[in-house]
Amino acid sequence: MELLHSGKVRDVYADGDDILLVASDRVSIYDVVLPTAIPDKGKILTQLSLWWFEQLADIVPNHIVSATDVPAEWAGRAVRCERLEMVMVECIARGYLAGSGLKDYGRDGAVSGVALPPGLVEASRLPEPIFTPSTKVAPGAGHDEPMTYEDVERAVGADVAAELRRITLEVYRRGSEIAARNGILIADTKIELGFSGGVLKLGDELLTPDSSRFWAADEWQPGGTPRYLDKQFLRDWSAKSDWDRTAPGPEIPEDVVEATRNRYVEVYERLTGDRWR
Template identity: 55%
Template sequence: MPLDIPGARHLHSGKVRDLYEVDGGNLLMVASDRISAFDFVLTPGIPDKGEILTRMSLWWFDQLSDIVPNHVVSTSVPERVRGRALIVEKLQMFPVECVARGYLTGSGLIDYDANGEVCGVPLPAGLVDGSRLPEPIFPPATKAEMGEHDENVSFEQVTATIGAESAETLRDLTLRIYARAEEIARSRGIILADTKLEFGTRPDGTVVLGDEVLTPDSSRFWPADSYQLGRAQPSYDKQYVRNWLISTESGWDRAGNRQPPSLPAEVVDRTRERYVQAYEQLTGESF
């Protein structure tokens, strides 16, 4: 259930975030402690997750401000959501999740093993789980509504949806952001394997980076000191939750449509530890 926030009118709830309309034509974006995996919202949430995502996004927005403007207007928010919410611009969002992959893993690995490509992008033979790609690629996806599944699409499909000029702009910005972020993360002992970004436009057509950016919810972070080819990498993101869900311990059948079981306390605690560690190692700040 969305929160009752004085002066804010609830507009929409996604898998993790709740959006409210506030005075001045802006939006109040609240990051909850909800966590999703395989397009399901899981229970219980991860304590402090919303605040970690908000802090980390703000830090990354600063690192990227010379590449692309972002949607943040103010961090002065109602007391009830302080620390986990932002006042942001109301943008016309592109219906595309802009993905940058620098390493082969996850659904990209499944596609590659099947046909040697990822979303229509051909890749060299002989790659394995964890392989660094010759250069980062842009395999976009559709953005699913609550209860629906994200779907990988080709660049040609994106072009058909939003036009060639916008598609090229989003691809170029996504790859530039990934290159900058990958370099920063690597300098702090973290490999940024891939990430998902979202963009929108202002009324004057300016493309703006929105939603969250480069958090453990939207990215794969691997500890550089334990990186090893040919296996699933240890991670600072929600891969720990995914791994538990697909294990025999959970008893959940991913092929079905049944809601996953509740997360055990140990999985919740370990996931929170990973989010905190990612934040502190990247930013150099204590949570």
């Protein structure tokens, strides 16, 4: 097999007509891979993505060929996938105000060109979920930048832009309904889409603690900081240090590693109803 790409978290290999997507235990924040791994993270991301792909298969097809036809040493954290021609747009849906969306709202009263009502605060539920795309920048080539819907139309055409928005918002709506039944709020999420045979399909990962902002529903209230069940916990930890957000990142203390892993496990178990082995 040929290594095509080694990303912040995943390694991509060519294997005939397929690719193998292998999730590692690496963790990145602010586009920097930290030197300390989170045990089981790669398997949790992979297994949770597979669970979500199955739950949402009626909304949009996905790139999975097999979750078992992979080398034994990667079992549980690798999937065999179709090669997709990826759309160079990060497709993001937001149902709550947090992160960069909160900063943009504070500055512009809008996120990605979508005007929002005045008076919203951190963790406010939005009147309805919104599509807030960004550019898709290659690793090491800078940071993703917000796009308006009109920017997306210019980049990919009106028909594709409309389908990207429809799929992203429907994935978010359905995913949020499922998560809410299990005590989790999905504040926002990012999905990857690409073409295969002229059909848009989901790629990469889906509704994981790396690609989404998960909150404990029973601890949520507007104006406060809900208990994070994702890697925002690591970002908050790093903010208390003197790290300048450039490589190399700091080592993660053992207690923070354990607390981070526990959040990934909690999300998996709450959503799927299965015990993490």
